Amino acid sequence: MTTVLRPDLDPDVVSEADATLRLITAYRRMRRAERRRVARRASPELRTVLAEVEYAMALERSPGSMAVTLTDGIEMQAPHLVLIDRLFQRMARGESVKALITMPPRHGKSQRAARWAPLWYLSRHPDHRVMIASYGADLAEEHSRWIRDAIKTYGPRIGLALHAGSQAAARFDLADPVTGDRLRGGLVAAGVGGGLTGKGAHLAIVDDPIKDAADAESPTLRRRLWSWWTSVINTRLEPNGSILVIQTRWHEQDLAGRLLEGEDADDWIKIDLPAICDSADDPLGRPIGAALWPGRFNRRTLNKFRRAVGERVWWSLYQQKPRPLEGGVWKWPWITDHRIGPVALRGVDLSRIVVAVDHAGGADDVNDETGLVAAGRTADGHFYVVADQSDRMGADTWGHKACRLALEVDADAIVVEDNFGGDMAKQIIVQAWKELTESGETKGRLMPAVIEVHAKQGKRLRAEPIAQLYSQGLVHHVGEHPRLEGQLVTWIPGMDSPDRMDAAVHALTELADPAAAPSTSGSYSDQRLAGRR
Numbered sequence: 001m002t003t004v005l006r007p008d009l010d011p012d013v014v015s016e017a018d019a020t021l022r023l024i025t026a027y028r029r030m031r032r033a034e035r036r037r038v039a040r041r042a043s044p045e046l047r048t049v050l051a052e053v054e055y056a057m058a059l060e061r062s063p064g065s066m067a068v069t070l071t072d073g074i075e076m077q078a079p080h081l082v083l084i085d086r087l088f089q090r091m092a093r094g095e096s097v098k099a100l101i102t103m104p105p106r107h108g109k110s111q112r113a114a115r116w117a118p119l120w121y122l123s124r125h126p127d128h129r130v131m132i133a134s135y136g137a138d139l140a141e142e143h144s145r146w147i148r149d150a151i152k153t154y155g156p157r158i159g160l161a162l163h164a165g166s167q168a169a170a171r172f173d174l175a176d177p178v179t180g181d182r183l184r185g186g187l188v189a190a191g192v193g194g195g196l197t198g199k200g201a202h203l204a205i206v207d208d209p210i211k212d213a214a215d216a217e218s219p220t221l222r223r224r225l226w227s228w229w230t231s232v233i234n235t236r237l238e239p240n241g242s243i244l245v246i247q248t249r250w251h252e253q254d255l256a257g258r259l260l261e262g263e264d265a266d267d268w269i270k271i272d273l274p275a276i277c278d279s280a281d282d283p284l285g286r287p288i289g290a291a292l293w294p295g296r297f298n299r300r301t302l303n304k305f306r307r308a309v310g311e312r313v314w315w316s317l318y319q320q321k322p323r324p325l326e327g328g329v330w331k332w333p334w335i336t337d338h339r340i341g342p343v344a345l346r347g348v349d350l351s352r353i354v355v356a357v358d359h360a361g362g363a364d365d366v367n368d369e370t371g372l373v374a375a376g377r378t379a380d381g382h383f384y385v386v387a388d389q390s391d392r393m394g395a396d397t398w399g400h401k402a403c404r405l406a407l408e409v410d411a412d413a414i415v416v417e418d419n420f421g422g423d424m425a426k427q428i429i430v431q432a433w434k435e436l437t438e439s440g441e442t443k444g445r446l447m448p449a450v451i452e453v454h455a456k457q458g459k460r461l462r463a464e465p466i467a468q469l470y471s472q473g474l475v476h477h478v479g480e481h482p483r484l485e486g487q488l489v490t491w492i493p494g495m496d497s498p499d500r501m502d503a504a505v506h507a508l509t510e511l512a513d514p515a516a517a518p519s520t521s522g523s524y525s526d527q528r529l530a531g532r533r
Helices: 011-029 032-041 044-061 063-070 079-092 109-124 137-158 213-217 219-236 255-261 299-309 311-318 332-336 395-409 424-438 459-471 482-490 499-512
Strands: 098-102 129-134 162-167 171-175 182-191 201-207 237-247 269-272 350-358 371-378 383-388 413-417 449-453 475-477
Touching: 011 044, 032 044, 044 063, 044 109, 063 079, 063 109, 063 137, 079 098, 079 109, 079 237, 079 269, 098 255, 109 129, 109 137, 109 182, 109 201, 109 237, 129 137, 129 219, 137 162, 137 171, 137 182, 137 201, 162 182, 201 219, 213 219, 219 237, 219 255, 237 255, 299 311, 311 332, 332 459, 332 475, 332 482, 350 395, 350 499, 371 395, 371 499, 383 395, 383 482, 383 499, 395 413, 395 424, 413 424, 413 499, 424 449, 449 499, 459 475, 459 499, 482 499
Parallel strands: 098 237, 098 269, 129 182, 129 201, 201 237, 350 413, 383 475, 413 449
Antiparallel strands: 162 171, 171 182, 350 371, 371 383
16 A cells, blocks of 8 residues: 655655554554563653553553543552453443442442443443433432543543533533534433433443332332333343443342342353452452452451441341341341351361252243252261252253262262152152263262152241251351341241252251261161261
8 A cells, every 4th residue: 555645744754653653553562561671672752652652551441440540540449340340341342241240338339330430431432322320310410420520521531522512410422522523422320210211322330229228128119120120221222232230239139139030140240249258259269258358448347347237237238148037937146156167167077968959840940949958967966058059940950960069068868859749859860860970970979868858747847946956056057058048037937938948958857867867887888978977
């Protein structure tokens, strides 16, 4: 391709400019260490140019990088905020993302996800439209006003300008920074339940959809929120649009809870960030007990919050595990006062371990949940609930999952209810184990005994002896099992007993029954309990 030069330009100047442009293009593609080497060898004039390039790259890199750069480091960055940045980077690259982030208050979620991130996104796509919704129009408008004012302040540096005729706090359009012509991009904000009329959105952000505990406890307001979600937000997205829900948990059936239980739950990217890590699957890879933002809220500070707000609020707002009110049989302290961590379990000598299944009865995964719980006991009569892997799953799934859990925890028996389907449940377990053996997953392990139970007694008669063990401090939950625990403390005699609870009761009943299997290896002719006391 031939370059046509203006006759009034010096060819040497043009050649030098072309060389500089090629260097800048190559420089942008280099890794940080390579860029540093180039800058050290550059002339003072070129070093000035490269500093400007670095500044532009920092603004482009991510929402957090833009925030730190524009505020000269005043805006804080943290690993959990980087997770939010990465989601917006994916959206800006053109991916259609559905993401749910749950995290505690005062950890920077709204400042990043509802302010800096949409500002950064618009700087990358000034022809796109963004929607922001919060529990009230005032809060949503506050976010929008902040973004609008940031464009007024930083616009020339990030390539954004407001259209002269559309600069309202709750709705504004963007313009070409040079010509002033209206672009297709802009932002609209509204409260949950309000209208979001007009053009569709390439990006929808729902930040804090629930105001407080009173709203969370109201079934009417929860239904209204869900209706708004299904009829307003979801109908405004462009075909390849993205949506982010970021909230603090308030109730087991809040918006996040409904999304986690919905038919499309598997389509969502779920990032759960409790104030104190309580899971080995932490998105940040934190060890158990580590604070989310130790530089700002260390363990001592978080413990003060916990004492101030109480256990129920703590587990909901800070740990993202909302706990329902107590029912008539189990009490929260029976669980929380005797809980142990996975590390402490290593010092416990379990004489028996069983997996219990309370299957939904259907052939597919659209039925009720199948309860799947593992528990063990010691020779001195203490019991440990070690796993809850309950889920909606058909017979072709729960049989394999029960066998894999038995392998994982080294169970000597699988307890399964035979009320529905006769010996079908046992056959499902036997067939699943056979298939895992053929695939090499069992590694020569003996198949656990399959113990069929028939729940002849009323549910209260089955549950109350196990609840009594809890009240005596003899049952210890290893780690957090929020949905199982929620079912236990809300169950009232006369209600249908839920599947997780039934599975736990089956497991603990088997372990508590002295006639079931003495704590010696002599109970099984194949010595499957050898080595356990």
